[in-house]
Amino acid sequence: MPELPEVESLRQILERSVVGRTIVGTRIGRLPLRRKVTTNFGPRIRGRRIDKIGRRAKYLILDLDGEDVILVHLGMSGSLTCRDRDFDSSEFDRRHDHIEFRLDDGTRLVFNDPRRFGIVRLVVRIALPDLHELKGLGPEPLSEAFNADYLAAQARGRKVAVKNLIMDQRVVAGVGNIYASEVLYRAGVRPTRRAGRLKREEIVRIAKFIPIILRDAIDRRGTTFRNYRDSEGRPGAFADRLQVYGRAGEKCYRCSTSIRNVLVGQRASFYCPTCQK
DNA sequence: CAGATAACCTGCGTGC
DNA sequence: TGCACGCAGGTTATCT
Numbered sequence: 001m002p003e004l005p006e007v008e009s010l011r012q013i014l015e016r017s018v019v020g021r022t023i024v025g026t027r028i029g030r031l032p033l034r035r036k037v038t039t040n041f042g043p044r045i046r047g048r049r050i051d052k053i054g055r056r057a058k059y060l061i062l063d064l065d066g067e068d069v070i071l072v073h074l075g076m077s078g079s080l081t082c083r084d085r086d087f088d089s090s091e092f093d094r095r096h097d098h099i100e101f102r103l104d105d106g107t108r109l110v111f112n113d114p115r116r117f118g119i120v121r122l123v124v125r126i127a128l129p130d131l132h133e134l135k136g137l138g139p140e141p142l143s144e145a146f147n148a149d150y151l152a153a154q155a156r157g158r159k160v161a162v163k164n165l166i167m168d169q170r171v172v173a174g175v176g177n178i179y180a181s182e183v184l185y186r187a188g189v190r191p192t193r194r195a196g197r198l199k200r201e202e203i204v205r206i207a208k209f210i211p212i213i214l215r216d217a218i219d220r221r222g223t224t225f226r227n228y229r230d231s232e233g234r235p236g237a238f239a240d241r242l243q244v245y246g247r248a249g250e251k252c253y254r255c256s257t258s259i260r261n262v263l264v265g266q267r268a269s270f271y272c273p274t275c276q277k
Numbered sequence: 278c279a280g281a282t283a284a285c286c287t288g289c290g291t292g293c
Numbered sequence: 294t295g296c297a298c299g300c301a302g303g304t305t306a307t308c309t
Contacts, residue, residue, distance in 0.1 A: 074303090076286090076304090115301090116287080160279080169304080177301090
């Protein structure tokens with residue numbers, strides 16, 4: 001269920017805990033996931049050192065020494081957690097633990113995903129840019145490439161609801177359902193507005209708040225709405241900052257109007273009918 | 278082509 | 294308690 005801030009928080013945790021560690025073995029649980037991991041997975045990564053942890057959109061990229069990288073997507077229900085050496089191995093959950101990476105310091109990195117919408121793929125590094133998963137992704141919302149002019153160009157002539165536009169990974173990579181609602185609340189724009197009908201000033205506000213909200217969420221290690229936990233088992237503190245998501249029927253913190261929940265593109269979308277036009 | 282919808286899969290909370 | 298139902302933070306194939 002993670003969006004960009006949750007994946008980035010995970011990246012930062014792994015950067016501190018597993019970079020420099022060598023994979024000494026793997027254990028396979030249920031599988032398959034949304035895509036095949038690769039053939040010969042275990043033998044191919046045994047003995048490889050994890051050199052770097054990167055991120056692109058909601059994808060995590062574990063850089064190994066040699067030519068391979070491991071691409072990870074958490075889907076709706078995935079998690080990648082560290083288990084230390086005294087974690088009882090009988091607690092390996094064959095139903096939802098799909099892959100366990102055993103590291104040379106005795107810890108284990110476990111990919112768990114009940115709904116199996118996630119992806120773990122071993123690919124060669126040079127193939128990364130052409131990879132089906134990464135190919136069509138839009139700019140990183142925290143990069144210079146994402147700005148008001150760019151967003152205006154993307155919105156021009158489009159009839160989709162603005163919320164769908166900013167959740168479209170080809171337009172901007174990393175915004176999901178929670179942060180889309182939060183961004184539009186801060187920008188004062190209703191989620192149902194047609195993208196092509198937005199005024200320049202509204203586009204400017206949306207483009208401005210996307211990185212602001214995402215950065216704030218990263219600083220707070222993401223959002224725990226239901227049961228999301230970061231890789232160290234801690235809930236994300238951005239939950240306390242949510243202005244509209246999950247607050248249907250509750251009062252807007254700014255004007256006390258009752259927050260509404262409407263379906264936009266089959267997804268729950270929360271907004272304040274007074275603060276958002 | 279853009280846009281809308283269905284599908285993928287499982288768990289959990291709710292209401293009867 | 295049991296059960297049917299709706300809903301979930303994502304992506305993508307397939308329709309119109």
